[in-house]
Structures are given as structure tokens and as C-alpha cells.
Amino acid sequence: MDDLKDVILEYVIAEYGDEDDKITYDTPLISGGLVDSFSMVSLKRFLEVKYKIAIPDADASPEAFDSVHKIAELVRRFTA
Amino acid sequence: MVYSDRVRDLYQGQLGGIREAGLFKQERFIRSPQGADINVEFPSGAEVKPVINVCANNYLGLSNHPEIVQAAHDGLAKRGYGMSSVRFICGTQDIHRELEEVVTEFLGTEDTILFPSCMDANAGVFESLLTKDDIMISDRLVHASIVDGMRLCSAEHDTFKHGDMGHLEKKLQQFQDKRLRVIINDGVYSMDGDTAKLDEIVKLAEAYDALVFVDESHASGFIGATGRGTHEKCGVMGKMDIITTTFGKALGGASGGCVSGRREIVEMCRQRARPYLFSNAMAPVIIAGVLKAFEILKRGTELRDKLEDNARYWRKGLTEAGFVIKKGDSPIVPVMLFNAKLAQDVSRDLYAEGVYAIGFFFPVVGKGQARIRTQLSAMHDRHHLDRALDAFIKVGKKYECLGKTEEEIVARYGL
Numbered sequence A: 001m002d003d004l005k006d007v008i009l010e011y012v013i014a015e016y017g018d019e020d021d022k023i024t025y026d027t028p029l030i031s032g033g034l035v036d037s038f039s040m041v042s043l044k045r046f047l048e049v050k051y052k053i054a055i056p057d058a059d060a061s062p063e064a065f066d067s068v069h070k071i072a073e074l075v076r077r078f079t080a
Numbered sequence B: 001m002v003y004s005d006r007v008r009d010l011y012q013g014q015l016g017g018i019r020e021a022g023l024f025k026q027e028r029f030i031r032s033p034q035g036a037d038i039n040v041e042f043p044s045g046a047e048v049k050p051v052i053n054v055c056a057n058n059y060l061g062l063s064n065h066p067e068i069v070q071a072a073h074d075g076l077a078k079r080g081y082g083m084s085s086v087r088f089i090c091g092t093q094d095i096h097r098e099l100e101e102v103v104t105e106f107l108g109t110e111d112t113i114l115f116p117s118c119m120d121a122n123a124g125v126f127e128s129l130l131t132k133d134d135i136m137i138s139d140r141l142v143h144a145s146i147v148d149g150m151r152l153c154s155a156e157h158d159t160f161k162h163g164d165m166g167h168l169e170k171k172l173q174q175f176q177d178k179r180l181r182v183i184i185n186d187g188v189y190s191m192d193g194d195t196a197k198l199d200e201i202v203k204l205a206e207a208y209d210a211l212v213f214v215d216e217s218h219a220s221g222f223i224g225a226t227g228r229g230t231h232e233k234c235g236v237m238g239k240m241d242i243i244t245t246t247f248g249k250a251l252g253g254a255s256g257g258c259v260s261g262r263r264e265i266v267e268m269c270r271q272r273a274r275p276y277l278f279s280n281a282m283a284p285v286i287i288a289g290v291l292k293a294f295e296i297l298k299r300g301t302e303l304r305d306k307l308e309d310n311a312r313y314w315r316k317g318l319t320e321a322g323f324v325i326k327k328g329d330s331p332i333v334p335v336m337l338f339n340a341k342l343a344q345d346v347s348r349d350l351y352a353e354g355v356y357a358i359g360f361f362f363p364v365v366g367k368g369q370a371r372i373r374t375q376l377s378a379m380h381d382r383h384h385l386d387r388a389l390d391a392f393i394k395v396g397k398k399y400e401c402l403g404k405t406e407e408e409i410v411a412r413y414g415l
Helices: A002-016 A037-051 A068-079 B005-020 B066-079 B087-091 B094-107 B118-129 B144-151 B165-174 B198-207 B263-272 B284-299 B302-321 B340-352 B382-398 B406-413
Strands: B037-041 B049-053 B111-115 B135-139 B156-160 B181-186 B211-215 B242-246 B257-261 B332-338 B358-360 B370-375
Touching: A002 A037, A002 A068, A037 A068, A037 B156, A037 B165, B049 B382, B066 B284, B094 B111, B094 B242, B094 B257, B094 B284, B111 B118, B111 B263, B118 B144, B118 B211, B118 B242, B118 B257, B118 B263, B135 B144, B135 B165, B144 B181, B156 B165, B165 B181, B165 B198, B181 B198, B198 B211, B257 B263, B284 B302, B302 B332, B302 B382, B332 B340, B332 B406, B340 B358, B340 B370, B340 B382, B340 B406
Parallel strands: B135 B156, B135 B181, B181 B211, B211 B242
Antiparallel strands: B037 B049, B111 B257, B242 B257, B332 B370, B358 B370
């Protein structure tokens, strides 16, 4: 499962990180102001394509996307 | 009457939270017309204090221009006070259409529709044009009103890193399966003062079959050689598909805004944009004032040239004094302090020194990006700028942030 988290972390850093940001598994992404709720779209799309899943909009809440750890949990729910 | 103690407590708790977070906004009462020199009562009940204003959007100094004030008086006499109607019922006077034609000619577009504000234009434009089969790709620093407009629209939305053309290109590639792609930008970014690279954006739009949207609220009237805006500056007049802008800043500063662009797009807004369909026509008195503002702009470029000179002088003065400022060439000059409390303290001390400039911090700007946003005006004369610079230097010395790098300021005050 760490592989999953690392894939997500790598994507999040490339997509949203700046040079100075130290993003970890537990960094608050949306509540911490790193990711705005609009930018979640590309992340959701990336996960759906990569893991061949469909995340319903109701589950794609800002809370569920608020850290790499939480995103990994969400993906796990749909790949299980 | 169901406003129970429970409800009162709920809101008092929320307001308390806003205060504790240092985010509580208080209005300052100005006891004079808008201008470079204003008289301010702050806090409420305090003695009225004359200060130099360096935080208005009064870029061309037209907010209290005598010719515009007179034109507004004349408009009031000739066309009355209010319309008591939306445009499409019985709210359209000849001067509403006249202003739409003047704006179309000025911006170099095909047609224009007026809105009560640019906030309303941005709220209405996306939902009028796009469906769930489309994608809106916006720069991450676009104005809050655009964000709200996108929220009201059923199209999918995504963002690209601020000003990052490579990232935008990737997004355009990623969404080639969509019916329509719209690239969404501010012309001049209001918090940073930098401008969109519209020439590069147009090339990408052509390569990937996308529409270009730009909000010119902080550009119309003064950016570009004749003040047409960012598209003039970037050499892409006629290439913008959708421009929104305001009359509430450089163009007289009262209120009102518009969508200007391709003929069919404007017509779709006239048929579908809810803030146009369900709110009153702009008041005739304001239309008359805005028409005069455009007439003044047509006469020559003196005001925007003076503004440009002022911006250059101000940026040079702050830089030489040792402040960290955001690079750019617009009249929006952010003085970077990084720490929210420091920005508030500096703003308060500047006011004590007779300079009105406001601190901005998260969530209005990114965390650790607190600043004093200064804005120049053609109303400023050298003596205003020199006095304001003296005040900035005095306060900067007090907080020991002159000649310091970002790292040094952050090391001392934190983020």
C-alpha cells in the first residue's frame, strides 16, 4: 500500500507543489491551502485512469482529498 | 420570530472565530471623495485624519474627475435616476446600447453586454456558454468572482499553475476529448500585479482548439500603449474570445461591468446570463459617467502615461529602500512581508504616519505570502509618492525589514 501512497504523493508534488513545499503523506492539502477544490478534478481523473476506478462525486469530497493518506484510503475503498 | 438565542450564539461564535483568526474586516469611513488625498475616520468615532491613499483601484484618477461628475449630473437630468426594470423588459435606454458599442470599439471585440458589476459578468458568463461536456481550465490565481462563476457552471473545471504555460499545455492535451475548452485568466493579477502571457496563451489556444477568456478589471483603461488592456500589451487585440471587465476601477470607479467578445457569445449571455436577466439595468447616471470616461481616454494617453511613470518611480523607490516587492510593471505593487501579523502591524503604523495601505494575508493570498498591496493612481503627484515612501521607510526601519531577503524576514517573524 505504500506504493499507492508514493504514487499519489509523487503526483501531488508535481501537480501542486512548489520548490519550498515539504509535502508528506499527512500534509493537509485542501484545508492547508495547497490544493484548491477545483484542482481536485485532475487528481480525481488521474486516480480513476490509473487505478481503473470510478469515484462518485459524493465521495470525492474536500475532506476525502485532504491528504495523501486519506486519498490512498479512498482509492483502496474503490479498488477493494 | 425564530431568531433564538441558539441562532444568535451560533453566529456570535462564528464571528468570534473570525476575530480570533485575525481575519475580521472593519470598514474605514472616508469623509471625502475618492482621491490621492482623503480624510478618514478610523476607528469609528475617531478624529478625522488626512491620509495619502495608496490602496484604491482609482488607477486613472477618474473617480472624482470634474468632467465625469458633470456628465453624471447631466445624465441624471436627461435620463433620470433609475430604470426600475431589468434590461429586457423596459430597462434599456439608448445610452445603455451606446455604451455597449463604445466598449466594443475600445476593446476591439465584436459585441458587448453590460452587467451590474464584473462580479455579475463573471457569475453569469460561464453558465450561459458551457455544459457538462466542456472544460474550464483556469490559472490558479484568478479572481474570486471567476471562481464563483465557475462554481455556478455545470462544466468540468481544472487549474494550471500560475502563469505556467507548460502546465497549461498538458491540461489542454489532457482534455482534448471535451466539446469545448476554455482557458481562463486575469489580464492583470490583482494580488501580484503581474500580467497574463496572452500571446503565448493565444498560441496554445490555437494549437489545442480552445477559447480564451480574460478578466481585464485591473487592466482596462491603462495597460497597453493606448490603455486597451492586456491584449493590447501582448499584441493579440482581436484574438480574445471573451473579455470581462469593470467600470468600477479605472473607468470612473462607480460600478458596472460587461462581457465583451464574439458576437454569438455576447448574444448567449443576453439570452441566458442570470445576473443580466434578473437584476436591474445599470443606472443612467452611471452610464453617463462611464461614457465620459471613455471620451476622456479617447483624447489621449496622458493619464495612463502618468500612471506608468508613477508605477516606475514607486517600484524604484521601494526597491532602493530595501523592500522586497513583487516584480512586474503594473501599477499594483505588493510589498512583501510574508508574516500576517507583520503585515497588519506595518499597515497600522503606516496609517499613523498618514498613509492608507492595507495588509493582505491568507486566505486572500497564499499562506506565508502576506503583503501590503500598494496601488498607484494618475492622481498621485511626486509629493504624494515621496511622502508615502518616507513613511514606508520609517516603518520598514522600525520593523527592521529593509535590505532583508525573504528568508531573513521569515526567519525573524515566521510565516
